[in-house]
Amino acid sequence: MRITPEDVTKEFIGRKDIFVFGSNEAGIHGAGAAYFAEQELDAKHGMGFGPTSLTFAIPTKNWGLRTLGLATIGFYVGRFIRFAERYPERIFYVTKIGCGLAGYKPEQIAPLFIDAVDIPNIYLPSEFWDIINKQ
Numbered sequence: 001m002r003i004t005p006e007d008v009t010k011e012f013i014g015r016k017d018i019f020v021f022g023s024n025e026a027g028i029h030g031a032g033a034a035y036f037a038e039q040e041l042d043a044k045h046g047m048g049f050g051p052t053s054l055t056f057a058i059p060t061k062n063w064g065l066r067t068l069g070l071a072t073i074g075f076y077v078g079r080f081i082r083f084a085e086r087y088p089e090r091i092f093y094v095t096k097i098g099c100g101l102a103g104y105k106p107e108q109i110a111p112l113f114i115d116a117v118d119i120p121n122i123y124l125p126s127e128f129w130d131i132i133n134k135q
Contacts (some may be wrong), residue, residue, distance in 0.1 A: 013041060013054050019037055019041050020092050021058070026063045034057070037055040049079075056084075068102070070108060081122065092123065094122065094128070097109060
């Protein structure tokens with residue numbers, strides 16, 4: 001199974017690996033995985049969605065830093081999955097986006113990644129896999 005490690009470090013991410021983290025549409029990476037992505041992996045400040053350096057931001061909060069609805073997060077997740085499909089040589093390590101400051105539970109976010117099940121270069125948290133496999 002393609003599992004994202006619980007504690008990804010800068011040393012873990014290789015030259016072809018991408019750290020996928022929850023962000024906000026404003027690209028203010030002030031805490032949690034977003035802070036790590038900006039400080040350690042050069043995620044671009046001000047870029048709330050998409051790839052920069054060794055990272056990929058998926059918004060879970062809006063421009064005003066309020067939590068996005070699941071449908072909107074799902075839209076961004078879908079765009080991420082389509083992106084990852086175009087780069088099979090890269091490994092995308094998805095963190096538990098939306099399950100920290102955005103306030104969602106893994107049971108709410110994991111199903112948004114159902115289309116990633118058959119994408120061999122997308123890795124998900126073990127908790128997401130457990131939820132997806134039960135469906």
